[in-house]
Amino acid sequence: MISLEHRIKRVAIYLRKSRNNEGEETEETLAKHRTRLLDIAHKNNWKYEMFQEVGSSMDETRPQYQLMKTKLTKGIFDAVLSVNLARVTRDDAETPVFMKLLRQEEILFVTDNERIYDLDIQEDWQTLKFTGFVNNWEYENIKAQLRKGKKDSARMGRWSNGVPNYGYVYNRLEKTLEIDPKKAEGVKLAFQMVIEGVGVDIVAINLNKLGFRTNRGNPFRGHSITRMIRSEIYKGMIVSNRLKGRNTYEGKLRPKEQWIISEDAVEPIIDKKTWELANAELDKRKGLSPRAKQRRHGLSSLIKCGICGKSHSIGERNRRQRLVIQHCLKPNHLGIRCYNRGLNYNAMMELIINSIKDRKAYIIKEIESLKVLHPKTDSKATKIKALHDQITKNKKALEILQLQLEEELIDIKSFKDRKTKREIALNDLQLDLHELENSSTDDLIESKITAAERLDHFLKNWQQFDPPELNEALHSFIEKITWLYPRDSDDPPKMTINWVD
Structure with missing residues (x-):
């Protein structure tokens, strides 16, 4: 009978780095995982193809994960090599789908400790299935603790919403936001131009001409100006727990009564009256009858x-x-x-x-x-x-x-x-x-x-x-x-x- 190691000639190596809010992993973490898995492939003389990406293990739409799944059905690979099952998926619905695919295509699963799972063997199937259950339980536990921590921070007026809005910098010691004077000038200018009736696309062009750039160093666009004007942060208010889950754009909006609103939580860049006037102008433009779509x-x-x-x-x-x-x-x-x-x-x-x-x-x-x-x-x-x-x-x-x-x-x-x-x-x-x-x-x-x-x-x-x-x-x-x-x-x-x- 051929041993499991000798059944493997070509492997699909799957590497995934969590998004920052899932554990603050670094590129160094990904590099260590990559080195470890490549060492295993080289030691066993396995040919391989690498699939690597940044994303959540609960997101089954990850491009590299989907590409790997497609190639697994084409008879190219004998095994999937990954750090553990949690790196591939720990979603309740997706884990059994992935395991069923491996069993159906007679593909083995190998972890970074060189444990080989043959899902045609009932013991291996149950062990890996139990591992998937534990991974999901652990993930939900961590996520619940993170949510609780974010809510507590929000109620205390601390910043816990990720990257600060344009015009602010994060003080790690105090866990609060401080004004960036140079960028704040751009924010004030944007609000003033909107109040004067200037369209957001033209506002963006004017900021770009004056040398202002977004936090990522990119030129401003009309939609980024709209987001700026709509954000309550600029009048000193932090709003948390607004979104539930995540989709391509902004997630599902929670009922307003579930929002955590902290008044006067940060130093405002513009006063409340200016914020209201600018937002009223945006509402006015939104309410204008647009030309009939071509x-x-x-x-x-x-x-x-x-x-x-x-x-x-x-x-x-x-x-x-x-x-x-x-x-x-x-x-x-x-x-x-x-x-x-x-x-x-x-x-x-x-x-x-x-x-x-x-x-x-x-x-x-x-x-x-x-x-x-x-x-x-x-x-x-x-x-x-x-x-x-x-x-x-x-x-x-x-x-x-x-x-x-x-x-x-x-x-x-x-x-x-x-x-x-x-x-x-x-x-x-x-x-x-x-x-x-x-x-x-x-x-x-x-x-x-x-x-x-x-x-x-x-x-x-x-x-x-x-x-x-x-x-x-x-x-x-x-x-x-x-x-x-x-x-x-x-x-x-x-x-x-x-x-x-």
Whole structure:
């Protein structure tokens, strides 16, 4: 019977650093975990692919975690190697899903103490399941203590809401906020301009021109000014326990009676009357009747400016109701306007249709070439040979690195850094080779035939589509259309299409 260690040839290494509010972990923590897991892989001569990210173990939508799960279903890996199960997931619902995936794909789970779990064995399944239960219980306990501590701090007027708002700095000894005089000037200016009726986008441009930048060193935008004006902190008030949970934007708002409000908790940057006047002005602007939203056109959100990268608007010219791709006049963060010329809508559509015809002809030509290619000149064989050559070069480079270390031509830090980069590159090449060797020319031909048929169907029917249907159809095979036609340039206009693979 083959031992568990000998069943493993290739592993998925999963590394996760908690967000700061889950334990104040540092990059050093992640580096130590990475070193420990790589040492295990090297010691056992396991090939590996690394999946690493910053995120909560309770968030099953983590990009690298989802990517790893997808690859686990493709027969690439024999095991998942991680510090422990809690590093992968400790969510009540997700833990059994992950364990079921491992069992279904016959994939082992290895921890940093080199304990190997085979989930086909009932004892291992129960042990890991119990570990998951303990992890979740521990997590909920820690979270409850943190919530209690934050509430107590808020009631005492102490700051416990993470990174301070712009204009304040955190005093760690006193656990309070203090005013940053320079940034506070920017806050006062923003409030005053809003009271005077200046729009938030223009306020942001003015602050940027004066040299003010956000806490992260980025230029101000309109939405960051709106958040500034809406924040009660600037009139001396701390509001905590406002949000429950977390989503992509700001979380679910709790009922107002559950908020913890501390009046006069910090030194205010502006007085209460100024805060109320600025917020009233924002409310007034919000209440204005906006222009009716433009209906969705066939090219909506597809045409991107070749100068600034923003979307070209589509509108009607005068009263003739002729659609046009409008000039790009979008301002940058300093208020300097872009000027990329537009084009008549129908003329742009004609250019796009001709490009789709060319794309279809190109795919058909590719299909014909694939069908007649002799095996000796088959593109797949050429690519496989090229990958083998690159793999050999990387292996030789690793051998040379080892010799350089032994001859003391490089120090240990440089050796480790270069070795890690080479090993990651080698792993990527080996995965590419595995995928290429397991694909067939017939599969490639079939996918190209499908693509050509889809374009053919579009070309025959696009004139019968209504605008939303046309837009949806174009988005299905076009990622974006870049239009470059700068003012004061003698060069002809240029259109580039990025096709969806």
